[in-house]
Amino acid sequence: MNAEDVVSRLDRRLSLRRRVATVAVALAGGAVAAVVLALWATEPHLPARTQVAFGVIAGGGLGWVGYGVWVVRRRTPLLALDRVVAGWLALAVSTVVGVVVGVIAVSRGRWELALVGAAFVLVAAVNLGRARAHRAALLRRKRELGG
Numbered sequence: 001m002n003a004e005d006v007v008s009r010l011d012r013r014l015s016l017r018r019r020v021a022t023v024a025v026a027l028a029g030g031a032v033a034a035v036v037l038a039l040w041a042t043e044p045h046l047p048a049r050t051q052v053a054f055g056v057i058a059g060g061g062l063g064w065v066g067y068g069v070w071v072v073r074r075r076t077p078l079l080a081l082d083r084v085v086a087g088w089l090a091l092a093v094s095t096v097v098g099v100v101v102g103v104i105a106v107s108r109g110r111w112e113l114a115l116v117g118a119a120f121v122l123v124a125a126v127n128l129g130r131a132r133a134h135r136a137a138l139l140r141r142k143r144e145l146g147g
Contacts, residue, residue, distance in 0.1 A: 014075050022082075026068020033061030053100060060093035079142065080135035087128030094124040 014022075040046070040054040067089055071082045098117030105113035 014071070019072060022068050022071045025086075026065050026072070029061040029064025029068065031061075033058045033065065036061065049104075056093075056096050056100065060097070063089050063093065079138045080131060083131035084128070084135050087124070087131040091121070091124040091128050094120045 036054050036058045040051065040058070046054070067082075067086060070085075071078070074082075094117075098121045101117040102114040105111065105117070
């Protein structure tokens with residue numbers, strides 16, 4: 001395989017598998033947001049903490065919808081930029097939810113729930129690190145090939 005073959009492979013369309021997975025993520029995010037927003041709209045007298053939690057969860061779901069639309073509209077692999085964006089989104093949502101759950105769990109003496117939230121943040125951070133390393137390797141390879 002020569003340099004032109006590798007660079008041409010970098011410009012291919014997004015695979016069917018990746019498109020289906022991205023659409024599934026967007027639909028799941030949309031479903032979560034729709035359910036939470038419907039609950040929020042039909043229960044007007046919820047405590048402030050619950051309303052904030054519903055807002056965060058709905059925002060996270062809508063964030064995944066936006067990510068899915070962005071990736072599918074681009075129709076190209078983006079040199080793993082889509083993975084980095086997904087990693088940052090997962091880290092942001094898991095951090096916000098983890099902090100909220102952690103504060104509530106600690107205030108109620110349920111340290112194990114706080115640890116679960118911390119584990120989600122750790123997994124999201126590891127996935128982001130792997131995505132960034134993969135993107136850096138692809139960009140380095142593209143530069144080496146003169147692309």
